[in-house]
Amino acid sequence: MPLTSISSTHCDGPVIHFDNVTKTYANQGRPALENVNLDVEKGEFVFLVGPSGSGKSTFLRLVLKEERPTSGRIHVAGKDLARLTNWKVPHLRRRIGCVFQDFRLLPNKNVYQNIAFALEVIGKPRRFIRKVVPEVIDLVGLEGKRDRMPDELSGGEQQRVAMARAFVNRPMILLADEPTGNIDPATSIGIMKVLDRINRTGTTVVMATHDAAIVDSMRKRVIELEYGKVVRDQSRGVYGQAY
């Protein structure tokens, strides 16, 4: 299927670069992330694993510039986030797609409208929207369901809509925060196939998860966080540490 490539990058360095990043939330003694150094290259598929509270969500929020690091430098898509002015943050976010455990669809819009919304609000022309939305609906495997409302869809299908919305603007990076958290294992396989398909178009995927079976079966790079520190960074890794 032809996929129009929109966001092409000219930087050859890592897509996500953390340089000694520490994040301490106000009124909390222990840092959520502590001295994290890591690079994610363009086109990589990375699992972010670790128990609750280990800093996975903080990592994702830092990439989106929803939070600022207490110390250290973060580069995303070649941009130094510390030097990115507030009014340019939206442009950064246009290059990052997001998928969440709870789908975050608009209940009063159907599949097509939910996906088109992401393009409407960044001012894309209607002609463009009419062309690309059906493409991503096909990509995530929701052919023939474009007029369904979210409450008429299964959890897996809703997550596919969310992925289509995250991917419709062809982002450089897709962040997935426990995308299979609310979905049964059988359906999860389908979700992972879509993520893999997205990854193969050249989009970097970072997925935070607790799902050991998925991590083990995919054999991708695994970064494990514990108490805010990177305790393992393995290419072709598995969920549990192999003792």
Add this chain to the structure above:
Amino acid sequence: MRAQFVFHEVWIGLRRNLTMTVALVVVVAISLSLLGTGLLFVKQVDNTRQFWQSRVQLSVYLCTKSSLGGTCAKNGAVTPDEITSIRNQLLATHDIASIQYVSQKQAVAQFRQEFANDEPIVKYTSTDQIPPSFEIRLKNTETDAASVTQVMDGAPGVSGVINDASILDQFYRLLDGARNAVVLIAIFLLVAAILLVANTIRLSAFNRRRETSIMRLVGASNFYVQLPFLMEGMIAGLIGWLVATGLLIVAKSLLLSSLHSVFPLGVQLSTTDLVEVIIVAMITGLLICGSTSFLTLRRYLRV
């Protein structure tokens, strides 16, 4: 920028908190029309003042046989010598634009003409009761009027001095009082309007937090996220202003016109004055609604 999308969002927002929108429109309408009424009063007073500034006269009434004021009862009717000396004294001491002697005969003729429709008054007023006078126009009425009164009061042959301005001052005071009351109420209502705008926007932002969080997530610019809310406040303000415009037109034609029938002030407010006030009301309304929405949004729709 896709206008249709923005307007659709605005429409949804206004419809979803209809009660708040209606409350906002009503309060904006009333506060703006009161503010406008206050401004109309200000203009009325200003125009009246300007109109009378050059027309104000001092009348120095002279003694007749029957008059009792000043030195009249003691000295009797004014003598030709006294008339001359009064004129000379006035010319010597004050900056006088014009001075005119109105003899008793002329005064009677004038009186009869003015009250031609009112026969009993003419019939029962004896010639003696109508005094001759000096009609004076000063170059600087405001500064000199008091001293003329002071000098002339009690001068031989003078029964009394009447300053037109002092009569007008009463009207001014009345109008100023009305203006102050109206503007004060308008200010209170504008404060209420500000709070209502803030609350409406806050509710609206809360109602649409899903949409806005997704908008931020997919990288909609702040402007795009905030514009629908900003427009919501502004449109409510505009509707309020339209209602206020209607009320102001009614207020002008009813209130001020009936005022004119009671106090002939000499000047009517023109349509231009009304249009000016309506424009000021619009700017005030838009500024208040727009800036309040904007400031509220900064608090509730952070990046």
